[in-house]
């Protein structure tokens with residue numbers, strides 16, 4: 668997902684990321700996390716809000732793309748699906764950064780990190796990624 672700071676539905680996520688904070692759309696009344704974001708709660712219809720997460724997560728799934736599959740990204744990467752510890756009904760699509768002799772494994776403990784993503788066409792932006800905890 669490339670950030671659109673003019674989209675009122677997703678801009679809170681990207682503004683938070685630009686401050687190294689991970690947030691998620693939620694309904695305070697229902698205590699329901701809403702992902703992907705929606706303007707209103709699908710359960711009660713009230714306006715959704717955002718809440719900050721701890722950044723701790725577990726690895727659900729991943730793959731490593733050694734060849735560029737999206738021309739806007741200029742490096743190989745490991746897209747992943749993670750489950751935040753404090754939003755367990757949510758699956759976040761993200762990137763996994765693993766270096767050295769570590770290998771991904773299911774339920775691996777992760778923590779959020781923020782990195783500047785360099786794109787060929789759309790400039791740079793700060794995005795939440797996940798690394799081993």
Ligand SMILES: [Zn+2]
Pocket residue numbers: 694695696697698699708709710711712713
């Ligand atoms: Zn609700």
